[in-house]
Amino acid sequence: MTDLSLSVDRIIKAPRKAVFEAWLSPEMLKKFMLPGPDMSVPSANTDPREGGRFEIIMKPESGEIPHAGTYREISPHDRIVFTWESPYSVDDSTVTLDFADADGGTHLKLTHVRFLSEETRDNHEAGWGRILVALVDTLAEENA
Structure with a gap:
């Protein structure tokens, strides 16, 4: 089912620029x-360059869920692609972020490919x- x-x-x-840079900033x-x-x-760490790595630890109520990846493409203010x-x-699950100007802000399109099952795809979509x-809330607070 990896073609999902x-x-x-x-x-x-x-x-x-602010939306793009938020994805490369450990603090954001x-x-x-x-x-x-x-x-x-x-915990979040980034090495925001093509070939650089990032690591993010997400913590639900119990335990920790490690996430990591490699930046495959960083095209300033237009696109970020990472594993x-x-x-x-x-393996080879990839996320692409496309940024475009929109009325009053930025249009962000996130595309994630390759999943174990329809259930994992649906969970990731949510x-x-x-x-x-x-992200919307965080950027609003930063600009307030």
């Missing part, structure tokens, strides 16, 4: 990489949706 994919779009009322990732309720991100490594992903809502 998902796509989530949001209009974010923030400049494209800690604030918005929250795919579920009652989660936190106690997605977690206990729930398959998680990415919550992450994008948290």
